[in-house]
Amino acid sequence: MTSDLNIVALVSIGQHPKSGRARRAEQDARAVELGMRLAGDNVQVLHAGDAAEETLRQYAGMGLKSLRVLQQSPQADAVVALGDYLAEHRADVVLTGVRAESGESSGMAPYLLAEKLGWPLVTRIADIVSIENGEAQILQALPRGQRRAIQVRLPFVASVDMAAQVARQSAFGPGRRAELESLPWVETPDSERAQFKEAPARKRPKRLKKVKATTAAERFKAATAKSQGTGGRIIKDQPPTEQAQAIFDLLLEEGVLR
Amino acid sequence: MILDWLLPVLISAALVLALAGAIKRVNLWRAGQPDSVNLIAGLMAMPRRYLVDLHHVVERDKYMSNTHVATAGGFVLSMLLIVLVHLFGLESRWLAWALLASSVLMFTGAVFVFRRRLNPPSRLSKGPWMRLPKSLLMFSASFFILTLPAAGILPEDFGGWVLALILLVGVAWGLSELVFGMTWGGPMKHAFAGALHLAFHRRPERFNGGRSTGLKPVDLQARVLGVEKPTDFKWNQLLGFDACVQCGKCEAMCPAFAAGQPLNPKKLIQDMVIGLAGGSDAKFAGSPYPGVELGHAVGGPGQTITEGLVNPDTLWSCTTCRACVEECPMMIEHVDAIVDMRRFLTMEKGNTPNKGAEVLENLIATDNPNGFDPGGRMNWAADQNLPLMSDVKEADVLFWVSDGAFDMRSQRILRAFVKVLKAAGVDFAVLGDEERDSGDVARRLGDDATFQSLAKRNIAVLNKYRFKRIVTTDPHAFHVLKNEYGDLGGHYEVLHHTTFINELVQLGRLQLDTFKGGTVTYHDPCYLGRYNGEYDSPRDLLKALGIELAEMERSGFRSRCCGGGGGAPITDIPGEHRIADMRMEDARAVGAELVAVGCQQCTAMLEGVVEPRPQIKDIAELVSEALIEGAPAARAAVAEEVLS
Ligand code: SF4
Ligand code: SF4
Numbered sequence: 001m002t003s004d005l006n007i008v009a010l011v012s013i014g015q016h017p018k019s020g021r022a023r024r025a026e027q028d029a030r031a032v033e034l035g036m037r038l039a040g041d042n043v044q045v046l047h048a049g050d051a052a053e054e055t056l057r058q059y060a061g062m063g064l065k066s067l068r069v070l071q072q073s074p075q076a077d078a079v080v081a082l083g084d085y086l087a088e089h090r091a092d093v094v095l096t097g098v099r100a101e102s103g104e105s106s107g108m109a110p111y112l113l114a115e116k117l118g119w120p121l122v123t124r125i126a127d128i129v130s131i132e133n134g135e136a137q138i139l140q141a142l143p144r145g146q147r148r149a150i151q152v153r154l155p156f157v158a159s160v161d162m163a164a165q166v167a168r169q170s171a172f173g174p175g176r177r178a179e180l181e182s183l184p185w186v187e188t189p190d191s192e193r194a195q196f197k198e199a200p201a202r203k204r205p206k207r208l209k210k211v212k213a214t215t216a217a218e219r220f221k222a223a224t225a226k227s228q229g230t231g232g233r234i235i236k237d238q239p240p241t242e243q244a245q246a247i248f249d250l251l252l253e254e255g256v257l258r
Numbered sequence: 259m260i261l262d263w264l265l266p267v268l269i270s271a272a273l274v275l276a277l278a279g280a281i282k283r284v285n286l287w288r289a290g291q292p293d294s295v296n297l298i299a300g301l302m303a304m305p306r307r308y309l310v311d312l313h314h315v316v317e318r319d320k321y322m323s324n325t326h327v328a329t330a331g332g333f334v335l336s337m338l339l340i341v342l343v344h345l346f347g348l349e350s351r352w353l354a355w356a357l358l359a360s361s362v363l364m365f366t367g368a369v370f371v372f373r374r375r376l377n378p379p380s381r382l383s384k385g386p387w388m389r390l391p392k393s394l395l396m397f398s399a400s401f402f403i404l405t406l407p408a409a410g411i412l413p414e415d416f417g418g419w420v421l422a423l424i425l426l427v428g429v430a431w432g433l434s435e436l437v438f439g440m441t442w443g444g445p446m447k448h449a450f451a452g453a454l455h456l457a458f459h460r461r462p463e464r465f466n467g468g469r470s471t472g473l474k475p476v477d478l479q480a481r482v483l484g485v486e487k488p489t490d491f492k493w494n495q496l497l498g499f500d501a502c503v504q505c506g507k508c509e510a511m512c513p514a515f516a517a518g519q520p521l522n523p524k525k526l527i528q529d530m531v532i533g534l535a536g537g538s539d540a541k542f543a544g545s546p547y548p549g550v551e552l553g554h555a556v557g558g559p560g561q562t563i564t565e566g567l568v569n570p571d572t573l574w575s576c577t578t579c580r581a582c583v584e585e586c587p588m589m590i591e592h593v594d595a596i597v598d599m600r601r602f603l604t605m606e607k608g609n610t611p612n613k614g615a616e617v618l619e620n621l622i623a624t625d626n627p628n629g630f631d632p633g634g635r636m637n638w639a640a641d642q643n644l645p646l647m648s649d650v651k652e653a654d655v656l657f658w659v660s661d662g663a664f665d666m667r668s669q670r671i672l673r674a675f676v677k678v679l680k681a682a683g684v685d686f687a688v689l690g691d692e693e694r695d696s697g698d699v700a701r702r703l704g705d706d707a708t709f710q711s712l713a714k715r716n717i718a719v720l721n722k723y724r725f726k727r728i729v730t731t732d733p734h735a736f737h738v739l740k741n742e743y744g745d746l747g748g749h750y751e752v753l754h755h756t757t758f759i760n761e762l763v764q765l766g767r768l769q770l771d772t773f774k775g776g777t778v779t780y781h782d783p784c785y786l787g788r789y790n791g792e793y794d795s796p797r798d799l800l801k802a803l804g805i806e807l808a809e810m811e812r813s814g815f816r817s818r819c820c821g822g823g824g825g826a827p828i829t830d831i832p833g834e835h836r837i838a839d840m841r842m843e844d845a846r847a848v849g850a851e852l853v854a855v856g857c858q859q860c861t862a863m864l865e866g867v868v869e870p871r872p873q874i875k876d877i878a879e880l881v882s883e884a885l886i887e888g889a890p891a892a893r894a895a896v897a898e899e900v901l902s
Contacts (some may be wrong), residue, residue: 023623169610173605
C-alpha cells in the first residue's frame with residue numbers, strides 16, 4: 001500500500017542491560033520492523049556513527065539489502081548529522097526508538113529532529129495502521145495496554161514504543177551480505193556531551209519493607225504483591241451529587257473537559 | 259529352443275538398461291556439493307563395511323539378518339554365474355551346479371522375506387516393497403529351472419514351449435526388478451546406492467567399530483548457509499538418502515514420531531529422495547508424518563525444500579537423539595540432514611520457531627540462553643569456595659560447570675558433584691565467569707555462526723590454562739567439547755562426571771555407603787550414550803552403590819530420549835503426547851521408584867512430568883548422599899599419582 005513512500009528508520013547501537021554488550025537496540029529494531037512491514041525492504045535504515053561497527057549487521061540481518069551510515073566519530077553529535085541528512089533527502093516518515101540504550105540516552109533525539117525539520121512528532125507509537133492520501137492512522141501506546149488512535153499528516157517523526165510488534169529474528173547470512181554504505185558527513189562536535197563524565201550507575205539503597213508474616217505463604221505474598229497505586233480517592237458513602245462533583249473536578253484537572 | 263538365443267538377449271538388455279539407469283542416478287547425486295572422500299580407498303573398504311559394519315547393525319534382528327544374507331548372497335552369486343553360464347554360455351557342469359545351489363539359497367531367503375511380508379509391521383513400507391519377495395522368488399525359481407539342463411539333470415529341451423514361455427515371463431520379471439530396477443528407482447535401488455553409500459560414506463570413522471557423531475562446521479563464507487535445495491547437500495549425502503530400504507527401524511525408534519509430532523525419519527529420507535529426483539510423495543507407501551496427509555509434498559533438485567516438500571515443523575520436531583541413526587541398517591545420517599536444513603532456516607531465513615530467536619539472541623548478547631548476567635555465573639557457588647582457573651592457572655581437573663549454573667535444580671547437581679570432588683581430594687578448578695555456553699543449543703538450532711563464536715572464545719579461554727582433563731556434569735557440553743571443538747582447534751580430554759566418579763571409586767578414593775531405597779532404573783542420556791558410547795560407567799557406579807537396576811525396555815543404545823535435546827523444548831512443536839511423559843511411562847513399567855540420570859536436561863524434562871511419578875536424581879546426587887566422609891583424605895596422595 002505504501003511502497004512508494006519513503007520511510008526512514010533511524011538506528012543506534014544498543015547495549016544489553018545485563019552484559020553491557022553492544023546489540024541491536026530493542027526499540028530501534030522495532031522501528032525497523034515497523035518500517036519493513038510498511039515498505040518491505042524499501043525501508044531506508046540510517047545510522048550516524050561508524051560503518052565498521054559489526055553490530056549494525058544485526059539490523060541488516062532482519063533482511064535489509066543495505067544500510068546507510070553517516071560516518072561520524074564518537075564525539076560528534078549524531079542528531080545534527082541526521083537532521084541535516086533528512087532535511088536534504090526528503091522522507092515521508094521517520095521512525096526512531098523512544099530512547100537510546102547507550103550514550104546520553106536522554107530520549108531527546110526524536111524531539112530535536114522533529115523541531116529541526118519542523119514536522120509533527122508522535123511519541124511512543126505501537127503501530128501505523130494505514131497511510132492513505134498523505135495521512136497516517138497511528139496507534140499510540142498508553143500505559144496498561146491502552147491505545148490512542150491518532151491521525152497525522154505526512155511527513156512526520158514517530159518514536160516507536162516497546163508495545164510495537166517485536167522485531168523479527170536477525171539472520172546471520174543476510175546480515176553478513178548486506179552492504180553498509182558509508183557516507184562521509186560533516187561532523188559537529190557534541191559540546192554538551194564533552195562535559196559529561198560517565199560512571200557505572202550506583203544502586204541507590206532501598207528501604208526494606210518490614211513484613212510481619214508468620215507463614216511462608218504470607219511472606220511470599222508480601223514479596224510478590226504489586227504495590228498499590230497511591231493518590232486517588234475512594235468515595236463510597238457520600239451523596240451522589242458530591243460523587244459527581246469529584247469526578248467532574250478530576251476530568252477538569254486532567255484536561256479532559258475544558 | 260527359443261530360450262537359447264532369447265535368454266542372452268534379455269540378460270544383456272537388462273544389463274545395458276541397468277548401466278543407463280546407473281549413469282542417470284549417478285548424475286542426480288553429482289548435482290550435490292563436492293565433498294572430499296577417498297574414492298579408491300572407499301571402494302576397497304566397501305566389502306568389509308558391508309560384511310562387518312552393516313551386518314553388525316542388521317544382526318540386531320536375527321531373522322532379518324539371516325534372511326538378508328541368504329537372499330542377497332544368493333542373488334549376487336547367481337547373477338555372476340548367470341552371466342557366465344547363460345550370457346557367455348560357458349559349458350561347465352560345475353558352474354551350473356553352483357548356479358543351482360545359489361538360486362536355491364536365494365529362493366530360501368526369499369521365502370523368509372515373503373513370510374515377513376505376510377503380516378508386515380506398520381514401520382515397513384508397502385507398495386512396490388510388497389512385490390519384491392515375489393520378484394525374488396520368481397527370479398530364483400526361473401533360473402533354477404533354466405539351469406537344470408546345463409547341469410545335466412534334465413534333457414535340453416524338456417517341457418516344450420509352454421514352460422519356455424512361462425520361464426521367459428519369470429526371467430523378464432526377475433531381471434527387470436532385480437537388475438535394471440536397481441538403478442531405475444525400484445526397491446532394489448538400495449543395493450546399488452547402498453553399496454556406493456558405504457564406500458563413499460561422509461563419516462568413514464563410523465566403520466571398524468569407530469564413532470563419529472560431531473556435527474560438521476559450516477563454512478560461514480559460503481554462498482548460502484545450510485541447505486536450501488537438495489543440491490545444497492553434499493553429493494554423498496544425496497547418495498546416502500538413496501540407500502534407504504524403507505525398513506522403518508528409524509520410525510519405530512523416533513520419539514517425536516511416537517509423540518505424534520509431524521516427524522517420521524523414514525518419510526523424511528524419502529522426501530529427500532523426492533527432492534533429489536523430483537516428484538511428489540503421492541506414491542509413498544509408508545506411515546506419513548503424524549497429522550500430515552500424503553500427496554501434497556512436491557519437490558525437485560533445484561527447489562527450496564521447506565517450500566512445498568518438507569514443512570519446517572517437521573525439522574524442528576527432532577530432538578537430535580540419534581536413535582534413528584543408531585538403528586539404521588544403511589547407516590544413513592538423519593541428524594546431519596535435519597540440522598543442515600535447520601541451518602538454512604535460522605541463518606538465512608531468520609525463522610527459528612517459538613523461543614528460538616530469543617534464545618539465540620540471548621546467547622549472542624550474554625553467552626547464556628536465558629539472558630542472565632554473565633557476571634553471575636558463579637553465584638550458585640558463593641558458599642563453595644571453588645578455586646578459579648584465573649587464580650590457580652593450573653589444575654588436574656577443569657570442572658566445566660555449564661549453564662546449569664543459572665538453574666536452581668541443576669545447581670543441586672553441581673553442588674553434589676563438588677562435594678564428591680572435595681571428598682576425593684581432587685585438584686580441580688573452574689573457569690567461573692570466563693566460561694560461556696558451550697554452543698550446543700545454538701548449533702542444534704542451526705545457528706552455527708553463534709556456535710563457532712562461542713566455541714572459539716571458550717577455546718581461547720581454555721588455552722590460557724593448564725589442566726589434564728575437563729570433567730562436566732552436562733552431557734551436551736561434554737559432547738561438544740569432546741567432539742565438536744576439535745574442528746575449531748580445541749582438543750581436550752573430556753570426561754563425563756559419571757566416568758570420572760567411577761574412576762575415583764575404582765581407585766578407592768571414595769567410600770560409598772549402600773543405597774537404601776526402592777527400585778531404581780537408569781535413563782541413558784542420548785548425548786552420553788549414543789553420542790559417546792558411555793553406557794557402562796553410570797551402571798558401574800550404581801552397582802557400587804549397591805543398586806540393582808531395573809532396566810527399562812529401551813535402555814543402552816536404544817534408550818528413548820527425554821525430549822530435551824536439539825533445542826526441542828525451545829522450538830516446542832506440538833504433538834499428541836509429550837516425549838518426557840512417554841519416557842516416564844517406560845520407567846513406571848519396570849516399577850521404578852527412582853530414575854537415576856546423568857544429565858541436568860534430562861532431570862528437568864523428567865521432573866516436568868506431573869506427580870505422582872518416580873523421583874529423579876542425578877548420579878552425582880546419589881553418590882554424594884552415599885559418601886562416607888573423612889576416610890579417603892589419607893589415600894589421596896597415593897591416588898594422585900595413579901590419576902595423573
Ligand atoms: S532411513 Fe534407515 S532405518 Fe530408516 S527406513 Fe531407511 S534404511 Fe530403514
Ligand atoms: S534424531 Fe531422534 S527425534 Fe530426530 S529424527 Fe532421529 S529418532 Fe527422531
